[in-house]
Each structure stands twice: as C-alpha cells, then as structure tokens.
Amino acid sequence: xxxxxxxxxxxxxxxxxxxxxxxxxxxxxxxxxxxxxxxxxxxxxxxxxxxxxxxxxxxxxxxxxxxxxxxxxxxxxxxxxxxxxxxxxxxxxxxxxxxxxxxxxxxxxxxxxxxxxxxxxxxxxxxxxxxxxxxxxxxxxxxxxxxxxxxxxxxxxxxxxxxxxxxxxxxxxxxxxxxxxxxxxxxxxxxxxxxxxxxxxxxxxxxxxxxxxxxxxxxxxxxxxxxxxxxxxxxxxxxxxxxxxxxxxxxxxxxxxxxxxxxxxxxxxxxxxxxxxxxxxxxxxxxxxxxxxxxxxxxxxxxxxxxxxxxxxxxxxxxxxxxxxxxxxxxxxxxxxxxxxxxxxxxxxxxxxxxxxxxxxxxxxxxx
Numbered sequence: 001x002x003x004x005x006x007x008x009x010x011x012x013x014x015x016x017x018x019x020x021x022x023x024x025x026x027x028x029x030x031x032x033x034x035x036x037x038x039x040x041x042x043x044x045x046x047x048x049x050x051x052x053x054x055x056x057x058x059x060x061x062x063x064x065x066x067x068x069x070x071x072x073x074x075x076x077x078x079x080x081x082x083x084x085x086x087x088x089x090x091x092x093x094x095x096x097x098x099x100x101x102x103x104x105x106x107x108x109x110x111x112x113x114x115x116x117x118x119x120x121x122x123x124x125x126x127x128x129x130x131x132x133x134x135x136x137x138x139x140x141x142x143x144x145x146x147x148x149x150x151x152x153x154x155x156x157x158x159x160x161x162x163x164x165x166x167x168x169x170x171x172x173x174x175x176x177x178x179x180x181x182x183x184x185x186x187x188x189x190x191x192x193x194x195x196x197x198x199x200x201x202x203x204x205x206x207x208x209x210x211x212x213x214x215x216x217x218x219x220x221x222x223x224x225x226x227x228x229x230x231x232x233x234x235x236x237x238x239x240x241x242x243x244x245x246x247x248x249x250x251x252x253x254x255x256x257x258x259x260x261x262x263x264x265x266x267x268x269x270x271x272x273x274x275x276x277x278x279x280x281x282x283x284x285x286x287x288x289x290x291x292x293x294x295x296x297x298x299x300x301x302x303x304x305x306x307x308x309x310x311x312x313x314x315x316x317x318x319x320x321x322x323x324x325x326x327x328x329x330x331x332x333x334x335x336x337x338x339x340x341x342x343x344x345x346x347x348x349x350x351x352x353x354x355x356x357x358x359x360x361x362x363x364x365x366x367x368x
Contacts, residue, residue: 113284119320121312131315132350138322139298139357143331146362148174150203152195162336162358163196165266165293172366173292176265177203181368183261185252187231188270189213196295198222200266208259212248231255231269233281252278253287263368268295276304276321283324292366294330301344301355311346325361334360 123130146166150173167174176182182205186197189211201207201223214228232249256262271278275296282288303314337354345353 113286116280116283116320116324118316119323121316122319126312128311128315128346128348129350131312131319132345132353135315135319135322136351136353138319139332139359140335140337142333142335143326144333144362144364146333149334150196150199152193152197152199161193161195162297162338163193163268163295164334164336164360165196165200165295166333166360166362171293171362172368173265176292176368177205180204182206182265183263184208184266184268185255185264186210186268188268189272192270194224196268197224205265210255229255231271231278232274233277251281251285253285256287256290263290263292265292265368266295267291267293270297273299273302273304275299276307276318279321279325283321283328288325288328288330288363292363292368294325294361294363295358296361297356297358299356300346300353301342302347311348314346328363329365330361330363332359332361 121131122134146168148167150165150167151161152163165173167177169175173182177200182200182203184197184200184205184207186194186207186209188194188209194209197207197209207224208227209224210227210229210231212228212230214226216226217228219226228248230249231252233251235251235254236249250258252267256264269275269278275298279296282291288294298318300318303309307314307317309317336358338356338358339354341354341356343349343352344355345351
C-alpha cells in the first residue's frame with residue numbers, strides 16, 4: 001500500500017519535471033527566434049525594466065518613422081526653384097527699375113558742358129546774308145502765344161513797353177504770384193527801365209534788382225531789394241575778392257547759391273552786349289532749369305564781349321545759342337524792337353534789321 005503511493009508520487013514528480021522542462025525549452029526557443037523583434041511580454045508577473053525600454057524605443061522609432069514619412073510627403077508637395085547666378089543677372093537686366101508711369105526725377109543741376117552745339121550752316125555758301133536771314137526770322141517769330149502779358153509802363157506815349165512776362169494760367173507765374181512764392185531777378189544798370197519789376201513787386205513778387213553801380217551793397221526801395229552786384233559768365237579772381245568785401249560780378253549759379261535761392265520765376269537781363277557769353281554760361285552749366293521765364297535784350301550792332309570770328313560765324317554762334325534755349329524747353333512768346341534804335345547789324349545794314357531786340361521766353365516744363 002505504501003509502496004503504491006510512493007510510486008504514484010514519483011510518477012507525478014517525473015511528469016511535472018518533464019512538463020517544466022518542455023515549458024523551459026519552448027520559452028528558450030521562443031526567445032531565440034524572437035530576438036530580432038520586440039520581446040514578448042511574460043505571461044505571468046509585471047514586465048521587466050529592459051522590456052519597458054525596448055517597448056519605448058520601438059514607439060520612438062515608429063514616431064520618427066512617421067515623421068520622416070510626413071516630411072517626405074511635404075517635400076514632395078513643396079518644390080524650391082533656384083535660379084542660377086547668370087540667369088538671375090539676366091532677369092535683373094530685363095527688369096525696369098522704374099515703373100512706366102513714374103519717370104525718374106530730373107536732377108536739379110545738369111553736368112557742366114565745355115561748349116555749345118553749333119548748328120549747321122544756313123547754306124553751303126556760308127554767307128552773312130543767309131545766316132542773318134535765318135537768325136532774324138528765328139527771333140521775330142513767336143513759338144507760343146500768350147494772351148495775358150504783364151508789362152511795365154512805356155517811357156514814350158503811344159508805344160508799348162519792351163519788357164513783358166506771360167501771365168497765362170497754363171504757365172506757373174500767375175499761380176506763383178497768387179501763392180506769394182514769386183521771385184524775380186533783374187540785371188541791368190541804374191538807368192534801365194524797372195517798371196515791370198515794380199509792377200511784379202506790387203503784385204506780391206519778391207524782386208531782386210542787381211546793379212553794380214550802387215553805392216550801398218544792399219538796400220530796400222519801392223518794395224524791391226537792390227544789390228550792388230551784377231551777373232557775369234565767370235566768377236571774379238579770388239585774389240581780387242579778398243581785397244574787397246563785395247565783388248561786383250558773379251555767375252548766376254554763384255548768386256543763387258549765395259542768396260540761398262534754387263529757382264527764379266522771372267529772369268530779366270539787359271547786359272549791354274555781355275548777354276551772349278552769359279547765356280552761354282547758363283546753357284553750359286545747366287542753370288536754365290532754375291528759370292521760369294527769361295527776358296533778354298539782344299544787341300546786334302557788334303559781336304559782343306569775347307565773341308570772335310568772321311561775321312557769318314558770329315551769327316551762326318548767336319543762332320546756335322538760341323537753339324540751345326529751345327532744346328532746354330524754352331519757347332519764344334514775345335518780341336519787341338525799338339524803332340528809335342539804329343538799324344545796324346554787325347556794323348552793316350542787313351535786311352533792315354534793328355540793332356536791339358527784346359525777347360521773352362517761357363520754360364514749358366517749369367514746375368517749381
């Protein structure tokens with residue numbers, strides 16, 4: 001009886017040992033075959049620390065793999081076009097830096113020039129008569145009309161005043177007068193007619209009269225400023241200026257700079273045959289951009305100061321200077337010749353021409 005129980009217990013223990021051995025073999029085989037993937041959780045008990053780390057690493061890899069897939073999908077959706085350097089330079093050259101509607105602003109001062117552009121000869125013969133005919137026809141034919149003229153009082157009854165400015169609303173002078181921004185420069189000698197200057201001063205213009213014969217350097221009279229100064233085509237020698245406080249003559253650009261003025265609405269000048277070289281200086285230095293209307297008396301009885309050459313060359317030079325005015329957007333609107341003046345043209349009687357003409361031009365692009 002006791003021996004039977006003992007055999008039964010031994011058989012159970014043997015079977016239990018065989019079963020445990022089989023279970024251990026199966027677990028060992030399972031772990032060996034699953035070492036490439038995530039470890040299998042144990043059937044009993046809590047997972048170990050190593051299994052937690054392995055699981056966390058697996059989740060991290062899955063998240064990073066998903067992020068990489070998302071980035072790859074974004075990169076497939078977004079494309080970046082990089083233009084080579086040569087192509088970029090070519091594209092920049094094609095682009096216009098300024099819109100078509102807005103042209104670049106003009107500089108206030110043009111670069112100085114060394115000489116004016118001479119016009120072709122009036123004829124192949126280069127005769128004085130042909131040159132004089134072209135020149136006289138040019139200065140006696142107004143290029144634009146002016147319905148409203150501002151004139152001074154004539155010294156002779158029944159005759160019209162020689163000097164005139166244009167007050168048509170299409171030009172800016174009348175608007176400048178109404179806004180009290182009008183400025184007038186007048187160059188001449190003390191005996192010169194200043195009725196136009198007084199009229200513009202009464203209308204509200206700031207008038208500056210320049211006369212080198214004045215005894216005082218600056219004074220105010222009849223609502224006008226008088227200055228002991230005159231305009232020239234060159235500035236005085238610095239050594240001469242150092243010897244006295246006030247120089248008698250200066251270039252217009254220098255006078256504008258000294259007075260702190262950028263623009264002059266009306267420039268009137270009677271320079272007694274110095275007008276040709278002064279006009280040449282205004283053209284060469286680009287000062288005409290600062291002038292709204294130019295009133296000038298021309299003297300034709302001789303060539304003028306520092307103007308040389310034979311008679312046909314002198315007239316060609318005169319004509320070329322006036323053509324420079326036209327290229328600077330000035331147009332002639334008023335012509336006057338004094339019948340009391342002698343009819344001499346370079347000391348000759350040519351085409352019954354007068355020795356002096358008073359001309360008035362307006363700057364068509366004057367926008368102060």
